Amino acid sequence: MSHPARLGLALVAVLTAGCATPGGAETPQAQVQVESCGRQLSFTGTPRRAVALDQSSTETLLALGMQDRMAGTANLKTKVSPQYADAYAKIPVLSPKILTSEPLRAANPDVVVSGFKDLFTADRAGTRDELEALGVPTFVSAVNCPDGTTPPFERLFRDYENLGKIFGATERAKQLATEQREALAEVQAVKRDPVKVVWVYSVFKGAPYVAGRDGMPSQITKIAGATNIFDDLATEWPEASWEEIARRDPDVIVIGDLTERGNLGDKASEKLAMMREHPAISQLKALRDNKVIEINGTAMDPSVRTVDALRAFGAGLDEIAGRG
Amino acid sequence: MAEAAVLDPVVSVTPVRRDKGVLLTVLSLAVLMVSLVLAVRIGVAASWPEIGRSLGARLGLPVVPLPRLLDSLIWDLRLPRVLLAALVGAALAVCGAALQSITRNSLADPYLLGVSSGASTGAVVVVVLGFAGSQLGVTGGALAGALGAFGLLMLLLRRTGLDSVRIVLTGVVVGQLFAALTSLILLSSGDADSIRALTTWLLGSLASARWTSVVVCAVVLAVGLLVVWLCSSALDGFAFGADTASSLGVDVRTTRTVLLVTTSVLTAVAVAAVGAVGFVGLIVPHGVRFLVGPLHRRLVPLSAVVGAVFLVWTDALTRVMFSPLEVPVGVFTALLGVPLFLLVLRRKGEL
Numbered sequence: 265m266s267h268p269a270r271l272g273l274a275l276v277a278v279l280t281a282g283c284a285t286p287g288g289a290e291t292p293q294a295q296v297q298v299e300s301c302g303r304q305l306s307f308t309g310t311p312r313r314a315v316a317l318d319q320s321s322t323e324t325l326l327a328l329g330m331q332d333r334m335a336g337t338a339n340l341k342t343k344v345s346p347q348y349a350d351a352y353a354k355i356p357v358l359s360p361k362i363l364t365s366e367p368l369r370a371a372n373p374d375v376v377v378s379g380f381k382d383l384f385t386a387d388r389a390g391t392r393d394e395l396e397a398l399g400v401p402t403f404v405s406a407v408n409c410p411d412g413t414t415p416p417f418e419r420l421f422r423d424y425e426n427l428g429k430i431f432g433a434t435e436r437a438k439q440l441a442t443e444q445r446e447a448l449a450e451v452q453a454v455k456r457d458p459v460k461v462v463w464v465y466s467v468f469k470g471a472p473y474v475a476g477r478d479g480m481p482s483q484i485t486k487i488a489g490a491t492n493i494f495d496d497l498a499t500e501w502p503e504a505s506w507e508e509i510a511r512r513d514p515d516v517i518v519i520g521d522l523t524e525r526g527n528l529g530d531k532a533s534e535k536l537a538m539m540r541e542h543p544a545i546s547q548l549k550a551l552r553d554n555k556v557i558e559i560n561g562t563a564m565d566p567s568v569r570t571v572d573a574l575r576a577f578g579a580g581l582d583e584i585a586g587r588g
Numbered sequence: 589m590a591e592a593a594v595l596d597p598v599v600s601v602t603p604v605r606r607d608k609g610v611l612l613t614v615l616s617l618a619v620l621m622v623s624l625v626l627a628v629r630i631g632v633a634a635s636w637p638e639i640g641r642s643l644g645a646r647l648g649l650p651v652v653p654l655p656r657l658l659d660s661l662i663w664d665l666r667l668p669r670v671l672l673a674a675l676v677g678a679a680l681a682v683c684g685a686a687l688q689s690i691t692r693n694s695l696a697d698p699y700l701l702g703v704s705s706g707a708s709t710g711a712v713v714v715v716v717l718g719f720a721g722s723q724l725g726v727t728g729g730a731l732a733g734a735l736g737a738f739g740l741l742m743l744l745l746r747r748t749g750l751d752s753v754r755i756v757l758t759g760v761v762v763g764q765l766f767a768a769l770t771s772l773i774l775l776s777s778g779d780a781d782s783i784r785a786l787t788t789w790l791l792g793s794l795a796s797a798r799w800t801s802v803v804v805c806a807v808v809l810a811v812g813l814l815v816v817w818l819c820s821s822a823l824d825g826f827a828f829g830a831d832t833a834s835s836l837g838v839d840v841r842t843t844r845t846v847l848l849v850t851t852s853v854l855t856a857v858a859v860a861a862v863g864a865v866g867f868v869g870l871i872v873p874h875g876v877r878f879l880v881g882p883l884h885r886r887l888v889p890l891s892a893v894v895g896a897v898f899l900v901w902t903d904a905l906t907r908v909m910f911s912p913l914e915v916p917v918g919v920f921t922a923l924l925g926v927p928l929f930l931l932v933l934r935r936k937g938e939l
Contacts, residue, residue: 359912364795367912369661370633385726387796390665398660 298426301381301409303392305401310432315373317363317383319344320567321405324423325377326351327440327568328433336371338363339383342524342562345569365390369398375430377403379566403430407566416483417448420566444571448487451578456489456585459515463492465501465561466520467535472509476502480566481518484574488581490516510544516584517550518577520561532558555584609886612879616893620674620900627670627900631907634662669797672861673903673917674896675805676794677868679812679858681895683851684869685876685887686816689823690847691752697870698855700756701848702763704864706737707856709766709773712786716777726789727801727860734856737766742848750844751830791916792865794903801861812854813892819847820884827882867921868895875932898925 296307313335316322322337323345331351336358344352358367368376368389376395378384381404384392392402403426406419414422421441428437463475463485475481476497485492493512494504517539521532529535536556539545550556557580563573628639642662644651653659683698691700698704710733714725741762748754774783816823822843825833830840858865872895873887880886902920909915 361913364912364914366661366665366907367632369657369665372655372657385796386798387793394660394664398656400657 296429298403298429300402300426301404301406303396303402303404305375305403305430307375307401307430311375311430313372313374314431315358315363315368315371315376317376317378317389318380319562320379320565321377321403322352322355323348323568324427325431328424328427328431328436330431330433331355333431335373336363336368342522342526363389365394373400375401375403377427379405380408403427405566410478416480416566417444417487417570420570421445440568444568447571447575451574452487452489454489454578454582456581459490459581460493460512461485461490461516461518462494462509462512462514463518463564464509464520464535464539465564466522467529467538468503471503472506473501474504474509475564476500479564480570480573481564484570484577487574488578490581506542506545510548513548514550516555516557516581517548518557518559518580520564521558522561524560524562530561557581557584609880612886613889613893616890616897620893620897623897623900624670624674627673627904628662628666630904631666632661632911633658634666638662664798668799668802669794669903670900671802672797672805673794673899675802675809676858676862676865677872677895677897677899678892679805679809679854679895680865680869680899681872681876681891682809682813682816682888683855683858685873685884685891686819686823686847686851687869688873689826689884690844690851691756692827692829693752693756694874695870696756697866698851698858699763699864699866699869701741701759701852702737702761702766703734703852703855704859705763705766705770706740707731707734707859707864708786708790709733709770710736711789712770712773715786716773727796731856731860733766734859735853737762738849738852738856740765741852742845749830750841750848752826755844755848789863791918792863792921793914793916794862794906795914797862805857805861808854808857812850813888815846815850817885817888819843820888823847823884823888824882863916863918865899865918865921867918867925868899871925871929872898875929878932878935898928 295309298305298307310333312333314325314330314333315336316325316334316338318339319341322334322340325331325334326344326348329351331354334355336356337352338357338359339362340357340360343349356371358371362383364387376389378389381392383389384395384402384404386394389395392404395402406414406422406426407416410416410419421444424437424441425434428434463481465473465475467473474494475485475492476499477492477495478498479500482492482495493509493514494502497504519532519535522530523532529538536558539551545551557577559573559576559580560569563569563576628634629636638654638658639662641651641654642659645653645659646663654662680698684696687696687698687700688694690696693700707730710729710731711726713733714729741759744758744762745755770786774786821836822833822838825836825838826840826844833843834840855869873891876887876891876894880890899917899921902924903917905924906915906917906920909920
């Protein structure tokens, strides 16, 4: 037999032995039980070494004042919100982009918090099964886990409540949810004309990405008493065509400002200039009358900042209406 | 000298060359072992004492066990990753060597026959359908797609004499078909995320390596390597064309079918496990041919070992170069492989 064949057999022998991983997971008395995206998480004590896998989870944990209980963050797409900058500076950045399983396990976390269930795959942070088998609960935002009935803002508030329970900060979580609920009620209280709105998040290779039915902007529009013209598309940020936007003739145009992200064409002013040069879009009444609202694009995605987009949208509509 | 050896494959290896061959095999296996051990150390955390404690605890030695997560980093992630790199590298290099001879084409690599295009179609279908969350989904989809592409290839070739030009052209056509299907699915229903996921996957990454994929690859590689090695003399004959092989007593059609099935299954399993890592299957066999000549009895096993060593080191490099970011290993196989290959080419002077 050739040497490589022998090596192959030896490998198989070693590996089959290797698969019998010693198990024996102890099940101590759990103090806190939380349901998170199809899984029951149990905590025996409050976590001291949380790792957040993305920006919105990081900001939510910072809003709850958890900076001293975090062992790391990752995948910051833009700059962290200025109010959390000091707290954020204390936390190690495990990866500027998507965190993979080796550095995550090296950070020795006792809970992993993620805004997206897609971050838990074998080639990213490792699967939820793997981590839970190692005794590390995996929290996935309810926003990324729609149940078909609860609107996104309510799911966001459910996250605050659940994270508050896990980290023993129920008061702070309740306060955060109450503040944001008040902001919702404030915007909702104003009586407005039911204007048609398009949200242009970004322009990639000439094609606009607009708000569909499944993202936060759709609910924001509804709360403010307006209609989102792309509510018939059941995704978060579908790619649309300029012609289709022109055909649907919105009364108001919202432009996402992603200056923080810093790519070419991310500034709201650049997107606006592009629209003013477009043969069809430039003729839209909304654009000629300058019925344009610029809103921080980061706040349009689900996070503690989303309520800022809501306030800005309400204020923008009122300002436009005030012009007469 | 090499040509004479090919024409009389049974008694051609003189004692002196056999000694040299044995020495080379022992030496390369030693290099492989050292590489495997060193590569386990490369990356975040995992110092030598920690690796020792992790292994020691499993062998029942009286050592203090590591903290659970650190232990799983070494045992559940790093070890399978290094071993999988070796297995995939070996599989790709062997497939490349065999296909270069079957198709009589020095540009042949394991992906020539459309297997990897089929794999990416399978993977993208799974991603678009929304099962991307489970790694088994993508791996399973890729495997199904790869085998589907190969099934189609064999179906198209079923009544033909399996001559090399026909194999290559049919393979290329099948590959183009599946590449078009992939683009169609991506354009019609993919979003930015699935396109990004697919691109990373296409370039190949060993980040998803686990024990299950190691065991599957090890078993398939052991069988595949044995089959290809047993066909060594037929491969030597094929290098001169079907007629020569036939006159040497090789059952051309049967042998070609066996080799096509073997290499395709090997490639399918490798691609499904780590994505389409380029370069290894194309260049390693050429490099090894420069070193030991064209005799497949020696070329095949040595290609396996060199391919394994090469991918183990390339993957180790991807772990540390831009740490903590993961760069697709396919990027580095070419970046590292090109200068190495040019060096061999320079030393040997001519093709």
